[in-house]
Amino acid sequence: MKYSVVSLLRNALAGHTVWPPQWRDAEPGPAYDAVVVGGGGHGLATAYYLATEFGLTSVAVLEKGWIGGGNVGRNTTIVRSNYLLDENIRFYELALTLWEGLERALNYNVMVSQRGVLNLYHSDAQRDAFVRRGNAMRLNGVDAVLLEADAVRGRLPFLNFDDARFPIRGGLLQPRGGTVRHDAVAWGYARAADRYGVHIIQNCEVTGLRIAGNRILGVETTRGPIAAARVGVAVAGNSSRLAAMAGLRLPIESHVLQAFVSESLKPFLNCVVTYGAGHFYVSQSDKGGLVFGGDLDGYNSYAQRGNLDVVEDVCEGAMSLMPAIGRARVLRHWGGTVDMSMDGSPIIDRTPVDGLYLNAGWCYGGFKATPASGLCFAHLIAKDAPHPAAAAFRLDRFAHGTVIDEKGQGAQPNLH
Numbered sequence: 001m002k003y004s005v006v007s008l009l010r011n012a013l014a015g016h017t018v019w020p021p022q023w024r025d026a027e028p029g030p031a032y033d034a035v036v037v038g039g040g041g042h043g044l045a046t047a048y049y050l051a052t053e054f055g056l057t058s059v060a061v062l063e064k065g066w067i068g069g070g071n072v073g074r075n076t077t078i079v080r081s082n083y084l085l086d087e088n089i090r091f092y093e094l095a096l097t098l099w100e101g102l103e104r105a106l107n108y109n110v111m112v113s114q115r116g117v118l119n120l121y122h123s124d125a126q127r128d129a130f131v132r133r134g135n136a137m138r139l140n141g142v143d144a145v146l147l148e149a150d151a152v153r154g155r156l157p158f159l160n161f162d163d164a165r166f167p168i169r170g171g172l173l174q175p176r177g178g179t180v181r182h183d184a185v186a187w188g189y190a191r192a193a194d195r196y197g198v199h200i201i202q203n204c205e206v207t208g209l210r211i212a213g214n215r216i217l218g219v220e221t222t223r224g225p226i227a228a229a230r231v232g233v234a235v236a237g238n239s240s241r242l243a244a245m246a247g248l249r250l251p252i253e254s255h256v257l258q259a260f261v262s263e264s265l266k267p268f269l270n271c272v273v274t275y276g277a278g279h280f281y282v283s284q285s286d287k288g289g290l291v292f293g294g295d296l297d298g299y300n301s302y303a304q305r306g307n308l309d310v311v312e313d314v315c316e317g318a319m320s321l322m323p324a325i326g327r328a329r330v331l332r333h334w335g336g337t338v339d340m341s342m343d344g345s346p347i348i349d350r351t352p353v354d355g356l357y358l359n360a361g362w363c364y365g366g367f368k369a370t371p372a373s374g375l376c377f378a379h380l381i382a383k384d385a386p387h388p389a390a391a392a393f394r395l396d397r398f399a400h401g402t403v404i405d406e407k408g409q410g411a412q413p414n415l416h
């Protein structure tokens, strides 16, 4: 069913009792042209673009849990393309452009809200770095505006400007950045892919890869073997586990990243704000809750819950930036497993096994990448050749030294 005013009225008259399911709960078939492992945002977007852009409809998405149960439904919903390095700017700008048209393309309200993303700076040196990043963005045709302290104060008068250890001196604003309703993205892509015949198979964990010689033949799952000449792996924090099934060791570490939401408050925060003197980012959801987060937990883990030291660190950042937040109650917090690459940038590439493709290393930035990641990964799977926008995100760049190290931190995954 296409969603429209007419379908809404028709269903309203029927007492909202006859809405069809948004996608079929498919049973696993014996064979597909392509299998995508992981029913997160990236896997579902990949299946959608395989069908719509490349005409491949014999496709199954295999998800060990339920659609939206992974990081796609756990993130802080921030989208932006305010990067420094050309490879990242161009890729994330492709994603932002796709976000801008996504609701029409999917016929689904994913609540794209371009309310702006504001990175605050607190020193002259940081201002210089932000000017440089803003110029790099503008040279790539991306919107960036440098704000001095008074302009920030005009927008967000409740921030701690002067009575702070790190006074706010200004900020770099990307007006087209903002937020997108995260789990609606999973549901929207799932529904749209299903309409093109893609099988979305939940509760189906991939437990092994079937490889003969150097070629992929299919996957072993908890619901039986499935044959496929092309297998795309998009399992976020579990990438190393999947790669190990093919005997590969990835340049990735898995860490917990936590997020927090407060009780609902009246609207007062009209953009996404990031603190420049610590790691803290915050936006206000349409329900009124403050959605915020900070650093990774500093050790490797597959647990989807974090520890109190990061809770304390995030709360300290919040109080330094916005002391009034101390009066709001935290409603809930949770964790997700993110795979941190050695240079902080993603990997969308072939693997040494023919027909086995890898989409991994999304660190903090994977949600904002979702549409571009799906499109580029679908291109790679369908054509066995990289999409121009993702050609730099190679698996072998660590061996060749052509890393894409946005922060200049070196091979220190928990710092990216």
Ligand SMILES: Cc1cc2nc3c(=O)[nH]c(=O)nc-3n(C[C@H](O)[C@H](O)[C@H](O)COP(=O)(O)OP(=O)(O)OC[C@H]3O[C@@H](n4cnc5c(N)ncnc54)[C@H](O)[C@@H]3O)c2cc1C
Pocket (backbone or CB within 6 Å): 037, 038, 039, 040, 041, 042, 043, 062, 063, 064, 065, 066, 068, 069, 070, 071, 072, 073, 074, 075, 076, 077, 078, 079, 204, 205, 206, 207, 234, 235, 236, 237, 238, 242, 257, 258, 259, 293, 334, 335, 336, 337, 338, 362, 363, 364, 365, 366, 367, 368, 369
């Ligand atoms: C707390 C938190 C906050 C974040 N905030 C932001 C943000 O504000 N902006 C941003 O851009 N990014 C953010 N991210 C990062 C972003 O959410 C992820 O990088 C992105 O969602 C990863 O891609 P995905 O959606 O496909 O992952 P997922 O939704 O995790 O999908 C991967 C799926 O693979 C499945 N899977 C794993 N192993 C198997 C198997 N063996 N067989 C079958 N299925 C399997 C998992 O169950 C999971 O559903 C955040 C992440 C977290 C945890």
